[in-house]
Amino acid sequence: MSVRSLRPALRGPRQVAALLVTGLLLTGCAGTTDTADNVGSAPGGTASAAGDSDSSEGSAEGAVPEEPAVEPKEIEGLGPETRSRIPQTAGQAVVVRGADADSDRSVVMVYERDPVTGWRRTSGEWPAHNAREGWTDDHVEGDLRSPIGVFDLTDAGGKLPDPGSKLPYDRGRAFEAEGTGFEGESLEGTFDYVIAINYNRVPGTTPLDWTRPLGQEKGGGIWLHVDHGGPTQGCVALPRPRMRELLRTLDPAKRPVVVMGDAASLTL
Template identity: 30%
Template structure:
């Protein structure tokens, strides 16, 4: 991913993040986590990036709640505008919160900020309740997180890579029972900028991730059931610090 370029005006996707942070701050300042404010339909378009592709009619928004907590909303475009379809959904993110745009690094414990495509759904079962492309994860499936490997940030089969470090796609627990691949640092892949960024099921409520976005089982199943590849779904992630920073990430997607 290209380096961060400073300019006087934030990237267009930051404006909806600023609006979302302000909205949540106004509506949730005294509301406990897990009881976040619903985004009414007449407010939904406020949180849509100016440069969202015209083909994208589904947008997942991950808003910072402080620390390793976040709230997820799913927005749908229709002929009469944008509407909230899911959320608020309680979520966990990286143990060190959100990285600023362009500052995500391998192993830093942070969730990347930005606007990214949602590529495909994966899980342990042979099939899943989703219209998205689906890939079953088995004991022989790995995701390479070794920055020195030519297979960095890709899904491979055991025996197909010489990488010294990788993540099992079928874990001994339920975290990857349902998941969605976030297209972060995937096209092109930049060594060391972070890998294996997913939306997946959390291990337990409130437990931070290494950089992914984690939901409870009901939340992730609702999300994968709603996603439609024909709507070219994308995800917008970021926190208040990113929204306030006068930075710009060229070629962010």
Template identity: 30%
Template sequence: MRRLLVTASVLLALAGSLAARPAGPPPLPERLADTGGGTQLITAQAPRADSTTGTLTWWDRRGGGWVAAGSAPARFGANGLTEGATRVQGTNTTPTGLYDLPYAFGIEAAAPGTRHPYRRVGEGSWWCQDNLSRSYNRWVEPRPADCRPEEAEHLVGYSTQYARALVIGFNYHRPVRGRGAGIFLHVDGKGATAGCVSVPAAAMNRVLRWADPARRPHIAIGTASGRTAITRY
């Protein structure tokens, strides 16, 4: 009997200890101001605004909560991150904010299981970044005369980075001239990006297999705290 009483006392003490232990923070998506209204979300978080590395995590909404489906190391702009609403083109900064993912593209064929609309890159594929062009911040094929080649990316020339990618809807639906063009989630190159978010090739393939346009995935980009905190978006 004494042994049973001692055992019961130990169990009660453990239960009390566990109950007193503070709960951990809720999953990151639950701390964001907005997640885009869908049931899939990508978060790209850097420690500080001047960081060039951080973490990309992709999430599913299940049973009223968010569950991480995968994560990978991420790279950001060579000059860090900046508020997307006031970003200036050519600054090599990654725009913070919440954006949709209009479509995927790549030099290679779509990864098996890809459900996003997927455009295959060819010799005539360009992304126009010319502020004077009617095609500003758009895929063009062929390149129109009003989009100067020195103000556009010849997509096929980035065989590593654009092997497979997702378009990030920054400044895309209603482009503001001078704010920036051609912001993608793509495969890592040799170092920091010119403003995109990049991940290892294996992670890019996993994201493309995971992303389901019917579930309205978005990407939230930001920092752990401060004016560009990811929780603001």
């Protein structure tokens, strides 16, 4: 038995119209990728470029501000004139701060310099003696005052074996101290360890070299040495353990210096 379609077949103009409507519907679905909302989704599209612009503006607004530059720290207690005398090449400084211009008592502190953060103290405050009459900025032979200033530290030595010095160390029997000090204390062992202060001397030589570039009248032989319990003639004297520590700490590669004087002078 034949089955007849219940839907009547289209004929003539009605058939054409239906085909046109169907074609328009199909064209609309296929073209959704070209609508305004999607233009530029492929590389080079204008909508994508606008989106990139918005993103960059958001990034600029949310950028983290740069931190301010760190101001390098200075050695406390030093004034601008004293600081200006410290060479830029110096990476270590032994600061000897006298109690006052006429005192034979001092404290010694060691500092190291970081190229970014500046100076930091690496030791405690070590008690010390300086010259009996205190300090002077015009030292002469026999004035019993220690010279004020900034001086290089390049050479060491002593009567005892090298304790591990990084500075060139000259050991010899000539490092001998005899007799008594100003307060009757024994001077024995005073020169067991010494570090030459480059005041009126030739750097790169043993501390026992008595050459005086400024002349004999300007004195010399100014050392850091072992404390004998009383004032000195011009040197700075530290307890024996501190001298050993200093010898092991000072590094010629860091161009060490000593900054020395009474507290008031150092603030200039």
